[in-house]
Amino acid sequence: MRVYNFAAGPSALPLEVLEKARDEFLDFNGTGMSVTEISHRDKAYMQVVAEAENSVRELLKVPEDYCVIFVQGGASTQFAAVPLNLMKNGVADYIVTGNFAKKAWQEGKLYGTANKIGDSSDKIYTYIPDVDKLNYTDGADYVHITSNNTIFGSRFDKFPDCKAPLVADMSSEIFSREIDVKKFGVIYAGAQKNLAPAGVTIVIAKRELIQEPLNICPTMLRWKVQDENGSLYNTPPAFSIYMANLVLNNLKNKGGIKAIQQINEYKSGLLYDFIDGSKLYKNGVEKKFRSIMNVPFVTGSEELDAKFVAEAKKAGLVSLKGHRLVGGMRASIYNAMPVDGVKALIEFMKKFELENA
């Protein structure tokens, strides 16, 4: 039996996508081979990569002068790729609004001066510093943000208007809300939250920014090289890109980003409204910065939290345990989580509150 899976990543994928992948697993597109067996230079496979790229361009309205590439190593490898491709002047700004943002900043420091110009750790990352009041460094190569904080459940409600190119880690929210790609120099995202199985990372970068990587930048991390080779410089994570392509097609059929954003706002609204109205549950993120993807909450008692997670699991609501840095619970309600899943969670929360008040 399928359960409602609230995992933060790897996370749920649309059921229709899993079924399609199952149905054509042994014979991909009339080739008589599985997509996991076929050469990445085979026309049938190269078509998949091209289609996935085009879908990203269509869904996010990516301008012509930006590349869209699929790479390996997860978002964490991009923490290094960002400075290695962009740090020509040896200096960059970082806004540290969560654990992954902090890791990106620490990685940046390995390659140059990485200034932490904003930091919300004083209130356990439950807010985003006012981006209009930060001291951006003159001549910085870029400003790095993590647009949605997967662990702490906060997100940027507006993006910095900085002179330097804006670089955003959108791992846990890409394709969940409309964004203006032109505002960004680079967007990157590990796929396993909202796009595909683990193994592929998407990078969208303005081409004029990526022409002079640092000399020490490994060939594999050079976005320019990946772009010039259509993401096929070496063997790509073939199955994950294939799955991403199915998910993107599925999203287009559901009406694209605008439609899914409405659903995501509705789903998260139901959950936050219920939490705010209850006596037992609490979400500590400042309201205007609340994520529509990751919703952490606590009962105030570690014992009760553990009981909640265990009983929810028995009721078919799984992976609700919060990150070890925060404790409590976290419901990750990515694009693939149906409205019915969120409603089932709320019904369970009501019942649990009655029984444990």
Ligand SMILES: *Cc1c(COP(=O)(O)O)cnc(C)c1O
């Ligand atoms: C999950 C996550 C990462 C880490 O991704 P990996 O693919 O495991 O390296 C980085 N940033 C954000 C915002 C994430 O949610």
